[in-house]
Amino acid sequence: MFCAQSSPISTLISVVCVPICGVNTTLRRSLRPGSRLGSFSNTSRPAPAMRPSCKAFTKAFSSTIGPRAAFISIAVFFMIFSSSVLIKWRVAARSGTWIDTKSAVCKRVVFSTNFPPVAAIRKNETPPRKLIAVFTPTLTNPYYPLLTQSIEGRALENGYNIIVFNTYRDAEAEQNFLSLLEDTTLVAGIIYEFSPTFPDVLERLSTNLPIVVVAEKSDLLNIDTVGLSSHKAGILVAEHLVKLGHENIAFISTPIGHATLPRKQRLDGVISKLKEYGLDNNLVVKIASDEQEYSGSIYEMEVGYNLTLEVMKDAGITAIIGVNDITACGILKALQSHGFKIPQQISVCGFDNIFASALANPTLTTIDHCINLRGKTAVDILLEKIQNTSLLTTLDRSIYKIEYEPQLIIRDSTGPCKGK
16 A cells, blocks of 8 residues: 655565464565555454553563564554665554564564654654555455545545554554654544544644544534434435334444444434334344454454344344444344345345445345545545645634435345235
8 A cells, every 4th residue: 555656676575474363474575666565464363352461562572572462453664765675563552563674673662552753763764754544443344445445546646655554443552553643754644434532632633734534523523524424324224114114123233332423323313213203112222242343253244143133033023224234244144044035024224335235135225325435535635734734723724524415225125014
């Protein structure tokens, strides 16, 4: 996702194997003049129970990078200067390390809550200014990679690259990443793909660094926002099912909290529309208790599957709404594995209109969230603020609050209520 644009470099970066959580994480990339560096991926996934303390992590690194050193997420920075390439790999937990592949020297860096200033790691660096940081809560749900791709496409059109910070919906990881970006010379701007856990920190940073949030619009957040009303989306789905004659509806969701505001807004929208028809008391709501982004599986699909097994105990349910398309796919799987015909016996709806919704069998009725347009709009706003820094100052500051309208996409997974 980072493009080496101007440096006359012809370097082969050899394989770097870092043992983490008992398995190897391997990087390999060949770099030639004018070539593009793709995103690096880790082949391991940490378990929450294995996050060590700062002291334990330090001990693990004291001899040949201990194999059980757990981490939250990895950020890879590409610093291009003179005739060499320095790849800095940051382990974003309570402790971490920089790996300099040029000199093959591993420098241990131990910290408690905040990242040390990057300028202190290496002098005489010129950080890339045409780099945009993108914060995402997960990569297992295709909605976020699609949004990220939209952001990257627009950024590249304007000569910018992106670096992705995957927080796994972990507040500590998010805080650590933000601490890293306190040095506003690292990136030209930040785009959030979810409601920030630390809005006060973002508001403070936004006075010096352009920041755009692509999430639910909030009047309490004084930051540029490109949103879509999840409340309206919930209304559209509920109205569609009621018009088909469904009176006993279930809503299945992954955990609902501050960092997952759209989930709550969708449920609120469903409830508000059902109240208009006097059906709100018929609604069955099933919400998972724990967020498990680290589980190593398609967590949201598992939630849909497992909670559907509970809903099936209520013989009166004729329609089920999944909080997103991945959860709805889990609902479809559970119903079909137990012999239910969709939509003849039970209708199913989702949200997001990701590509999987059109590939499901039957194809999934869902809500389109204008993913591509919202990503491009976020970059356009960011670039305007980057090019005109006066818009960040207190006197001349302007805040964008843009909201796209959700659209109902009717497919094969919904039909008239049986017997109606």
